[in-house]
Amino acid sequence: MTDQKPFVDIRHAKKSYGTLEVLKDINLQVQKGQIVAIIGPSGSGKSTLLRAINDLDPLTGGEVWLEDKQINKKLPHRQYEAHINQVRQEIGMVFQHFNLFPHLRVRENVTLAPKMLKGITDAEADKLAEEQLDKVGMLERIDHYPSQLSGGQKQRVAIARALAMNPKVMLFDEATSALDPELVEEVNLVMKKLAEEHMTMIIVTHEMSFAESVCDRVLFMDQGVVVEEGPPEVIFRNPTSDRTKEFLRKHLAGQHP
C-alpha cells in the first residue's frame, strides 16, 4: 500500500485568514479505495482541509492532487474555471446541511448536473436517478420535493446527487451532525454501503463509533495541525498524544460509559 502512488495527495497545505492560521503545513495521502476519517474539536481546521480538496476554500499555500492532476492550480480566471469545473465532477461532496435544491424534485436534484454537464438524454437521466436513488433507499420519494423529506432522507438524496456524477472520491463534511439522533443510522448505513463498494472517502465526523467501524485511517486534528494519525483501533483505543486522549475523553463521555 505505502509504495503505491497516492490517489488524493495533499502536500504542505497552509491556510490563513489574515494572521489567523487555520491550517499549518498539513500532509495527507489517501490511497484509492481508502476511507479516512478526520476528527477533532471545532475550529481545528478539519472542515477547511476537506473543503480545500475541491478548492471550495482555496489554500494559501501547498498543493492538492487527485491522481495526476493538480486541483488547486494557479491559472487565469477563465482557464481556472474550466479546469476546476472539470475536476470537481470527479469529487463528490456531501454537506452538513444537505444543500438540496428546494425548487427541484428529488429526481431533478439528482439529474441536474449530469444533464447539464454530461449531456445525457432525459431517458438516461431518469434511469440514472432511479439507480442512484434506489441505492440510497429513496426511490419511493423520487417525485417529492426536499421540503417533504426528513433530514436523514434529505441527506441520502444529497449522497445520491453526488454519486450521480460518478465521482472518484467522496468528501463528507459532518454529514450527520445536523440530524436528529434517530436519523443518523440511515445515513451511516448508506456510507457503509459505499465503503463496501470501495469508494474512496474522506470523512469529517463527530461520530467516533462510526469512524472506528468504517475507516481505515483516522486523523486527529487540533489547531491547524495533524496531532496524530493511524488505524482507528490505535487512535481510539490507544492514542499516544495527550491532546488526542483529552479530546476523546471529553467526546466519548456519555457515548461509551
Next chain:
Amino acid sequence: MQKVFPFFLEAAWITVLLSVLTTILGLILGIIGASARLSRFALLRFLGAAYVSVFRGTPALIQLFILYFGGPQIGIQLDAFEAGVIGLGINAGAYMTETMRGAIIAIDKGQIEAARTVGMSRGLTMRYVVLPQAMRLMIRPLGVNINAMIKATALVAAISVVELTYTAQRFIGSTYKPFEMFLIAGLLYMIIIYITGQAVAWLDRKARIT
C-alpha cells in the same frame, strides 16, 4: 358632475399605461443594474452602485424636471408622456436593482456550493439554482416597488401629462369641487393598485414551492 367621468376614465387609462410601461422599463433596468452590482468587475459594480445612489438619493420630481425641462438644453427632446415613462422607469429601475440584488444574495451560500461542487459553472449555477429561487423571493418586494411607482405616476402631472392627478386638477377650475375631484382620482388610483396587488399575490402563490 357626470360629464367629468369619461375624462377621468381616459385619464385612468393613461395612468395604467404609464404604470405598465414604467414597470417594464424598471424591470429591464433592474436586471441590468442588479447584474452590474453583482458583477466580478469592479467598474460595473461601481456603475451599478452609482446608478442606485443617484436615483434613490434624489427626488423623482427633480429627475423628471431635469429630463423634461432640462433635456432640450442638452439635445434631448421628449414629449411629456415619453419623459414621464423614461424618468419614472429609470427611477423605478434603481429601486428594483436593489430588490433583485437583495433576493439573489439572500439565497443560501450552500446552494451555490452544492452546485459548484458537482462541477456546474458560475453561469449554470446562477441560471438553474440561484435565479429560480431568487425570482420567487423577489415577487413580493417587486410588488412593493410597483405599488410605490404607480403612486409616483402622479408626479408627471407636474410636467403636464394628462393622467389622473392632472385631470383632477384640471376639473377643479370648472367645477369648483376639489374635494370630489381628488376623491375620484384617489378612488381610481386605489382600484388600479388593488388589482395590481391581487395580481402580485396570485403570482406569489403560484410560484411558491410545494
